[in-house]
Amino acid sequence: MPTSAIIFAVEENRRQLLAQRINDLQLFDQLYFSGTAEELKRLVKNTAADLICCELDVSEDTLPPWADLVRKGFCRVLCFTDKQSRIRLRLPTGSGYVDSQIDPSSLKEVIRSQLDAPLESPPPPATGINEQVAAEQKVYSRFYFDTFLGKELSRSQLTGRPVSLLLLEPQLTQRHQKDQQLLEPFLVRVTLAIKNQIRSSDLLCRYQRQRLAILLPETPSERAADLLERILIGLRNSFPEQRIPWTSVIVCPTPTDPENPYSLMQQAITQLERSQPRF
Structure with missing residues (x-):
């Protein structure tokens, strides 16, 4: 690169x-x-x-x-x-x-x-702050995520080390999607549930509104699939009062896939939109 x-x-x-x-x-x-x-x-x-x-x-x-x-x-x-x-x-x-x-x-x-040097995740937020601020500080901007993704794709193609990408999206009711007072607290809880399942070196991003992306450096597809299952179980346990269906997709780039992070994300989003919801 x-x-x-x-x-x-x-x-x-x-x-x-x-x-x-x-x-x-x-x-x-x-x-x-x-x-x-x-x-x-x-x-x-x-x-x-x-x-x-x-x-x-x-x-x-x-x-x-x-x-x-x-x-x-x-x-x-x-x-x-x-x-x-x-x-x-x-x-x-x-x-x-x-x-x-x-x-x-x-x-x-x-x-x-x-x-x-490997791109490092930001340090964790200081303790003692409220849950929403902590969740927001643990979520990366789309710009940072795309930058990190591009460098990890380049590193993967040069070294042969695997990298995986997870995309998840809750299938929410129209009421939840339109009401920010309902949507934001929900996404904060989702963020905390996911952060409990991933490593400090993994990146979580609110990529598009309620659509979430997780970058997993040096992670093969089998480990990514296991992690996705744990995340979905954790999300179900975090919302026992609701049965929220989720669409999800795992992308494990190969040397023939685009090194451009934007092209890869568009491919992943297309796959996500075609996937079937799971409860």
Whole structure:
């Protein structure tokens, strides 16, 4: 899968200097340039770049919180430059993110190790918060999910390691579908029931309204099928007062399947729409 980087600096000569330093690493196939905050926000949102390189004096309100850029999948690596144009990486630690100045001779290897590292799930929410907030924090955005899916598909095709995808959708009454005060609490309970069944490395996403997607890295089809059964049993136990039918589908991509996550998701959604509901 091609790798890309976003270069942000207000002045053109600074952008060119940063671009030269990033090009010298020989790690990125595509560079994007930005000189304004609005353009930077657009690039961050639309390119899913692997690295973002900014001038150190960039205002904190220019983008979402810096740690969230990595945590939510907007990029794999963050780096900044000081007034002497030395590159500083923002590296994860157990308690958050810290700026680390890296020796230029080892900079390439450090960045490469960050790019090659498995995408990690965000840390669990702090304890003591209410159930709905906890559920919402455990569900990933569609943008992050598609970004992660694309990288896992590429990794799977390169390494031969399996990856599986589950899609589930409750067949709700018209009243539930139209009434947000009924739908949202229901989906919160569904989220918690599913999170109790999956690993911390698996990703759960509310992909389209009440349609749910679960990405299972390094999971063969047999394990995915077993997990789906456990999830459906858990959902039935979570709603003993209701008999809600669910449609579901398991997708286990092969080397002949599209590496583009959007194409794969459309295929999976088509299969889901054709599947028969199960109680």
